[in-house]
Amino acid sequence: MSARTIAVLTSGGDAPGMNAAIRAVVRAGITSGLRVMGVRRGYNGLLSGDAFEMNLRSVSDIIHRGGTALYTARSPEFNTPEGVQRAADMCHKLGIDGVVVIGGDGSFRGARDLTGAGIPCIGIPGTIDNDIASSEYTIGFDTAMNTAVQMIDRLRDTTESHDRCSVVEVMGRRCGDLALQTGIAVGATTILVPEVPFDFQKDIIERMRFTQKTGKKHFIIIVAEGVGHVTELAEDIESQTGIESRATVLGHVQRGGSPTLRDRVVGSEMGYHAVELLSQGKSNRVIVVRNSKIIDLDITEALQAVRPFNIELYRIAHKISI
Ligand code: ADP
Secondary structure (H helix, E strand, O other): OOOOEEEEEEOOOOOOOHHHHHHHHHHHHHHOOOEEEEEOOHHHHHHHOOEEEEOHHHHOOOOOOOOOOOOOOOOOOOOOHHHHHHHHHHHHHHOOOOEEEEEOHHHHHHHHHHHHOOOOEEEEEEOOOOOOOOOOOOEOHHHHHHHHHHHHHHHHHHHHHOOOEEEEEEOOOOOOHHHHHHHHHHOOOEEEOOOOOOOHHHHHHHHHHHHHHOOOOOEEEEEEOOOOOHHHHHHHHHHHHOOOEEEEEOHHHHHOOOOOHHHHHHHHHHHHHHHHHHHOOOOOEEEEEEOOEEEEEEHHHHHOOOOOOOHHHHHHHHHHOO
C-alpha cells in the first residue's frame, strides 16, 4: 500500500544541504497529493510526538541555509527494541504511514528497524564525512570540503609568512575522504588518513627535508580526524626538523555554512526520489549515488556495503605535493 501521510526527519550529525532535501520532500509530497509532517529532533521527535503538518511555504527560505530546519539529535532511547516500537506506535497515532530519514548509517539502522516495526522508511544520506559506504556521495560533503579549503588557505598565508609547518585536523570520523580531497586542494605536503598506515619518518620528516632542499620553507600536513593526535605530531615535527610547527583542529566550523550548489542539487534530487518511492509503496530503501547516478538500494544491503578508499588519488596527491 502506498503512503498517504509521510513524515520527514533529520537524524545524527547535521550537514549543509539537509534543508534542500527537506524542502524537496515537502514540496514533492504535497504536489503529489500526500500530507507531509515535519518531525523535530530526529527520532526523539517521533518518540515524543513533536511533529507538525507542513505546507508549501513551511520550507520557504531554507534552501540556502546550513544546518537543518527540523533540528537533529542522537536518540539513545530510540535505539532499543522498545524505543522503536514506541516510535512506531506514535506514527500510528499521528497517522504517519511513511518516513523519510535524512542522516548517516546509524540513522539508517533506525530506519530499517522502524520499517520492521511496520512503518515504511526511506533513507537519504546526509553527513559531511562522506562515510556511507553504499554511496559515492553524501549531502554536505562538498560544502564541508570547500569550507575546509577556505580555512586552510587562510592558515597557509600565515604559515608562509612565518616559515612554519601547520598540522591541520579535518573531520571525517573513520573516513579519510575529506582529508584526501582537502589535502590535494590545499597542496598539503603529506595527507594522513585512517585507511592508509603511515611512517612518521618516511612520510613526514623525509618529505619535509627533501622539499626543504628544493627551496620549500612552509608546510601543510593534513590529518584526518580518524588519525588524530595533531598536537603531538606538531611537537614531534618541530623537535625533529627545527621548523616551528602549529596544530590546528578545524572542528565544527566544517559542519556549518550555506550549502554549495552541489549539496543543494543532490539534496533536492534525493528528497524528490524518496517521495517517489514512498508513493510507489516501496520501503526499506536508501537513496545513494552509484556511478554518478542517483539510485536506491535495500537498506540492509546498503548497510553491508564496503567502499574501498581511493588509493590511486592518494598516491597522486603524494606524487605531486613535493
Ligand atoms: P548517523 O546517522 O549520523 O550515523 P548516529 O550513529 O548517531 O548518527 O545515529 C543516529 C541515531 O540513529 C541514533 O541516535 C539512534 O537513535 C539511531 N540508531 C543508531 N544506530 C541504531 C541501531 N543499530 N538501531 C536502531 N537505531 C539506531
